[in-house]
Amino acid sequence: MLRFTALILLCAATAAVSPAWSQTPAQPIFATTKVEGTDNVYIFRYLNHQAMFVVTSAGVIATDPIGYVRREASQVYLDEIKKITSQPVKYAIYSHHHYDHIAGGKPFKDAGATFVAHTRAKERLAQLKDPHTVLPDETLQRKRTITLGDTTIELSYVGLNHSDSTLVMRLPKQKILFAVDFIPVGSVPGRGMIDSYPLEWEGSLKRVLAMDWKWLIPGHPAPGDRLGTKQDVQNLLAMLQDMLAEVREAARAGKCWDAAEKEVKLEKYASVPGYEQNLPFVVRRYCGLWGRGT
Ligand SMILES: [Zn+2]
Numbered sequence: 381m382l383r384f385t386a387l388i389l390l391c392a393a394t395a396a397v398s399p400a401w402s403q404t405p406a407q408p409i410f411a412t413t414k415v416e417g418t419d420n421v422y423i424f425r426y427l428n429h430q431a432m433f434v435v436t437s438a439g440v441i442a443t444d445p446i447g448y449v450r451r452e453a454s455q456v457y458l459d460e461i462k463k464i465t466s467q468p469v470k471y472a473i474y475s476h477h478h479y480d481h482i483a484g485g486k487p488f489k490d491a492g493a494t495f496v497a498h499t500r501a502k503e504r505l506a507q508l509k510d511p512h513t514v515l516p517d518e519t520l521q522r523k524r525t526i527t528l529g530d531t532t533i534e535l536s537y538v539g540l541n542h543s544d545s546t547l548v549m550r551l552p553k554q555k556i557l558f559a560v561d562f563i564p565v566g567s568v569p570g571r572g573m574i575d576s577y578p579l580e581w582e583g584s585l586k587r588v589l590a591m592d593w594k595w596l597i598p599g600h601p602a603p604g605d606r607l608g609t610k611q612d613v614q615n616l617l618a619m620l621q622d623m624l625a626e627v628r629e630a631a632r633a634g635k636c637w638d639a640a641e642k643e644v645k646l647e648k649y650a651s652v653p654g655y656e657q658n659l660p661f662v663v664r665r666y667c668g669l670w671g672r673g674t
Contacts, residue, residue: 410453412460413605415597418554420531423597424460425605426453429481432558432597433461434551438529439470442493443549443558444599447484447512454484458491469493470528473535474516475560476543477501481599485514494518496526498537501545520547538587540580542572550593559588560599563616565608568649570658573665578624585617603653619649627666636671637664 415421420435424446431444440461447454461469472488474497475481485495497505497516505515524535534550542562549558561572562581569576589610596608623646630640644663649655668674 410456410460412464415554415556415595415607418556421551421554421556422461422464423605424457425601426450426456428600429453430597430599430601431457431481432549432556433469434531434533435461435465435467436529436531437467439467440465441471441473441526441528441531441533442469442488443473444475444481444560445472445483445485445488445514446481448480448482451484451512455487458487471496471526472514473497473533473547473549474501474545475549475558475599476546477504478543478561479510479513481560483510483512486512489514496520496524496535498545498547504545536587536591539584540577541584542569542576542581544577546584548588548591550591552592555592555594556597557588557591557593557595558597558599563588563596563598563608563613564600564654565596565598565602565606565612566615566653568619568652568654568658568662569616570654570661573658573661576665578620578665578669582617582620585613585620589613589617619652622646622648623662624666624669627663628670630663631667631670636667640667640671 410426412422412424415423422433424431424433426446427449429446431446433440433442445454445457469488469491470493472485472493472495495514495516496518499519499521502516502519505513520535522537526533532552534552536548538548546562598608602608626644626646627640630636630644635643641660641663
């Protein structure tokens with residue numbers, strides 16, 4: 381059964397305002413919550429973005445500073461960590477190169493954290509020179525395991541998907557995964573489609589399904605702040621495959637771009653949050669693929 385009851389999950393969320401169709405009541409601006417069943421894994425949420433951090437016996441491993449929508453978010457994030465532990469933040473790991481998740485790392489840098497990202501993220505950020513985004517100190521291409529105190533975190537590149545620089549972060553002991561934007565939990569992908577790699581995206585979802593984990597922490601809150609599961613990944617994969625096939629038919633009938641955007645509907649997914657608003661993004665991206673080969 382599809383369990384799409386989430387509020388919209390947009391990579392490029394630009395405002396604190398919940399989408400009109402969201403059923404989620406007003407929330408505080410930020411919150412820090414310990415992941416149930418663990419004694420050291422936390423989610424920090426600020427507005428509609430969230431990051432994971434892990435408190436170990438030898439320091440803290442933090443992810444995504446999320447200081448883009450509001451600059452103060454990353455300082456709040458660091459202050460929240462300090463309320464939980466006196467251990468220093470040793471690592472700040474970027475999920476991918478998009479500013480809405482990784483801008484604002486200066487407080488973490490000043491606190492002595494080593495920044496880690498995919499090689500392509502560093503290359504891209506070096507080109508863009510965003511004054512609010514810290515360049516990674518260390519990079520990886522495929523895989524890296526970081527052990528800090530009693531905790532191990534495994535960083536994996538699973539191929540092209542929503543970006544070309546996405547790292548999946550896995551805590552083997554806790555069977556937890558942190559993955560951002562290419563696995564929206566319980567919604568139709570929207571703006572995150574814009575610069576995506578649709579064919580390769582499917583392969584990266586299959587690689588994630590083959591990994592050993594139970595719970596997924598997404599980069600944007602899921603309905604009721606629930607964690608994602610492998611079923612969510614399977615649902616997303618099926619939905620993307622259906623949409624891909626539908627737009628291929630429209631493209632081969634010469635309907636891309638405008639006619640396809642007006643005509644393509646996938647009623648099967650009409651009740652999935654984000655359907656109405658996000659379908660045009662999906663059709664446009666797949667029209668690029670099937671109509672142009674891009
Ligand atoms: Zn993104």
